[in-house]
Amino acid sequence: MAAIGLGAFEDDARFRLLVSAITDYAIYLLEPDGTVASWNTGAERMKGYAADDVIGRHFSLFYSAEDRAAGLPQAALATALSEGTFTAEGLRQRRDGTRFPVHVTLHPIRDADGVHVGFAKITRDLTPQRRAEEALRESEQQFRLLVQGVVDYAIYLLDPTGRVVNWNAGAERIKGYSADEIVGRHFSLFYPQDDRLAGAPDRNLRRALDEGRYEEEGWRVRKDGSTFFAAVVIDPIHDSAGRHIGFGKVTRDITERRENQAQLEAARADLFQAQKMEAVGQLTGGMAHDFNNLLMVISSSLELLRRRLDPADAAAARLVENASRAAERGSSLTSRMLAFARRQDMQRRLVDPGTLVRGMAELLNHSVGPSVTVEMRLPLRLPSIIADPHQLESSILNLAVNARDAMPAGGTMVVSTEPRVLEAGNAHGLPAGTYVAMAVSDTGTGMDAQTLARAVDPFFTTKGVGKGSGLGLSMVHGFAEQLGGMLLLASSTGAGTTATILLPVAQDTRLGGKSPRGDHDAPAAANALKVLAVDDDYLVLMNVTTMLEDLGHEVIEAGSAADALAALADGKPIDLVITDHAMPKMTGAEMIAALREDHPAMPIILASGYADIPGGPPPGVVRLSKPFSQGALAAAISEALGKQARVEWR
Template sequence: MKRTTLSERALVLAPHGRDAPIAASMLAESGIDAQVCTGLPHLIEELDAGAAFVVVTEEAIASADLHPLSDWLEDQEEWSDLPFVLLTSRGGGLERNPAARRHLEVLGNVTFLERPFHPTTLISLARSALRGRCRQYEARARLIALRDSENRFRTLFDTMDEGFCVIEFLDGPHGPASDYVHVQANAAYERHAGIPNVVGQRLRDMVPDEADAWVEMYRRVLMTGEPIRFEQELVATRRHLELAAFRVEPAERREVAVIFQDVTARKRAESELRELNETLERRVQDAVAEREAALAQLHEAQKLETLGQLTGGVAHDINNLLTPITGALDLLSRRHADSDPRSARLFEGALQSAERAKILVSRLLGFARRQALETRAIDVSSTLEGMRDLIASSTGSGIELRLVPSPGLPAAQADPNQLELAVLNLCVNARDAMDGGGVLTIAAEQAVVGPGDAGALRPGAYVRISVVDTGAGMDEATLAKAVEPFFSTKGIGKGTGLGLSMVHGLAAQLGGAFMLSSALGDGTRADLYLPVAQAAADPAPVGGNDAIRPVKPLTLLLVDDEDLVRAGTAEMLRDLGHVVHEASGGAQALAKLGPDHKFDAVVTDYMMPQMNGVELAGRIAARDPGLPLLVVTGYAGGNLDVGLPQLAKPFRQADIAAAIERLVHGEKVVRLRPRRDANSAA
């Protein structure tokens, strides 16, 4: 190898301003060694010495000649995919940052981080990149082991005493697979068969008089996949040969491997030679299986790393951004909606958009198994009818939409948000399969599964939602892979390959099943089975401004490191009549909890630098065990396993009012167990 890649350090390229020393300092504080580079030539020089990942600013590469860097990346070994963290000012999406396409094409394995950003976000991405690089190093070790295995096989192939060849079947004037050519042969081939220089020669050119007999024997091996052992005289050289032949998988390669030796004078060695042939066959199969397993592990590691970066690094920041937006809109709506109907409609539309964004983040976390499903009894017919306009706008005017719900359909047990996303995914896939238009049918009916029915469903009653299109359909090979994560038949940038996988996972979590049936030219049918609910369907939630019950004014301590989030939350609480004292972190909150201040409750964010909300709760419990505390979180959908009352971001004024009311009057306050180290991570 021309360079080593054992280093676990970070390289930082940010030649303008103080970005480089600041980023290097942040990485160093988290325990990651960082080297600042002065320019692209310096960066490439340091890459040759070894690096785990690169932190680079957009302006550092915006107008630079990237050919040397592109050449370096193209020259990476097969196991290597160097991660980049690109600091941008306009985001990574093409709609906001058209230059992102160029960065994606050049850098490849790149994660975009929009400035300004929180230090914890950079450190989280850096550690994810480091973990991904370490997995690449592990994959490299496995590939080296595979190469060693292949070298041992090649040594055995070249030095073994038996003749060994691989033949490839060809179509010819005598019909399909009526001739074959030698594509590989070892040195012993000539010694045993008596024919020199066979690689590249056709059988009918070598031994035309006896070609039919040899073709027939080996063609049977190719067609059936069954190996054979036999003895045959090679008339052209008067050699009596003992041979073994087996098909080289997959069958589409049309290759057969042949092992043989001249046994004219060695009849007594039959048993020993048979054992050697069987051993060699097993070695070939083991080497092929080992290589395929290692490549599959490498691909799965890359998929999981991408999914982890997508969910963990983005959800918390989005919820933090949505919280002050939702709160401000909610307050303005309550103050002005009654006097201005037009403003009321605008406020409600904006709040609905914010709620959709919240649901989108929740769905992302749910797909990554970071958030539990919120199932209830739902009316499937009403749900589908409520989606009619959304489906119609998503599929376009060229698609005829038909909704066919069965009358008297029982309620199904499902998460309504996840179900809507699943149905929409199926409809979008159907739209893409009907290029030029077609008919999209969505049916819902009751299905009863008995003990003798085939499939993965348990016996019982189900509601079956069927999405049927008149599109191009899928062949058997595509259908077999359709629900695999990251498998997609769409072009680059037109699909992630996660849609059907998400639907399949949702059905399994709900205790149902997802089934696909398709044929080329006949369209595709997707069946989603949901268990029938034991109770009647819950009424759908009604939008609008929820009435807030008058509450007793309280003195509250509000702790949040995000200024905008803290200010918006404080304004909602003050509007309710509470007295609010603000703190930007755990240390400042503890300083305010002195004899000069008496608080009725503490409201704290969970994810904060230096001291998170759970650690702060432990400190407060040691001082004042009876003080109620509410944890606000934008990371895990309000479902943290910390033993404390929680409120998920983003929230409206009615949400936080109800949470505080339950906290100080309606719920028993749960306290954390004593901790040995109050500074340890929660």
């Protein structure tokens, strides 16, 4: 076998230096039979042989025994010679016996006459590339496992037209489709019908492509037809050349979060409403108290004036009567204001709600008129409640009048009572227990949601100017809450309204059933008393003094609690004290506590324009609500004297 002539290469020393300096490729020559004729630095580094160790040996040395036995080295030479080149990838063997992946190229070499004189062999170690490919495969596998393992998010790919390419476990859990059921189908399947008809799916893909991303929150449809509220992100996907190849889509079910947010916003609105109502209640209670003082002066003055009128002066009597009726209407208005503010004075007693409502049947029929049919649905027995029967009757009558006004063309009003058990954590926020529900339902016009939301707001009315104070439902609402219950309203436009007073069943049945004091004619005093009258409002004090003197009593006036205590300290003989509660610096209740230290048996009447007395009135003290008549004052004096033995002061 002729040796390869190297004269041409020896003439080009620079080329030899270049080949020898290459370290990333094994570049060497073979004789026609495959014997190694040259060896560069890259070959030494890659295969582990020095030039002296390998030149003159057959290149099959680099193949495994199995490949040599299969004739692969000879086949490579033959292919290169016959086809002009041989290219392949496979495993080769280093000097230390380890095997590594390679890319091999064999080119036949011919001299100027075309005679085959050997082969040029180039080998590239593919180990780094294979390691990178394996790392990429592992990374892709881990990513697939990661995406597939996510169950809280639907993560999947779409082709450029919007058809589903793959499907993760989260998508199956959220949307209800398995991969076999959905892959290949268009993603518009997840949109509600109205959105599909409006072209929303394709429009969203276009926006993602045009803007680089599309995000939205909206309703989507599951396989079973149910809907859920979703947060959606669509990202366009491009290959390394920048070509658009599809979309990445991530969907999250945020229905629960949305519901929680709605509940939080509702709670905030309720808190704001409660704070607003509390502020309005405080303002209303204060206004009512001041107004009651004014009414006290007006009504008592009219009562005293009536007693002094000439019976023959009918015109004057009529004017006084009209003014008295106006004062009574004002008193009724302040009563409603105080009921709304939950500060009205209540004469609480044990009440059988069934008997009370049954006894109102005739009154209700007369109040609503012949165009309204009244149906009473009352069980034979109901548990008792603690309430002020007069104010409960007034509340039910108020609801009945509202029902009548909602049926201008007539209709049916149903008055019903029933026991109702509320569990802990009920929707009304009331303590668990048994309640009595007293409902008035009508077949009238009903209320829309906006009107219903404001129905118990003070001074809100739909009856027009001069036809309602806007305090009716507010009064019932405040009355029920003051007794530990509430007013429930259910209504919709055209479907009528049901108003329900819910009051807790009485736990303590020992409360007496004595009726509250009525406004009867003032009796003459059996014994003239020396009365200490205390009020910071001079007009009120003057009229109280006049009424007491008209009853035959002697009055000592005090414009403050301090003046009253000073009068008592002077040792003046006093048989009874009547005091206002809401006074500056020292309230009536505080004054009573102070005077009790030296005068424990003193009969006392505590008058107030509202019932907001912390802890209630002191023990043994008679409560008198403003405005009061001379008859109510006389009855309170009799009650106070009955509670405390008369003390002679000397």
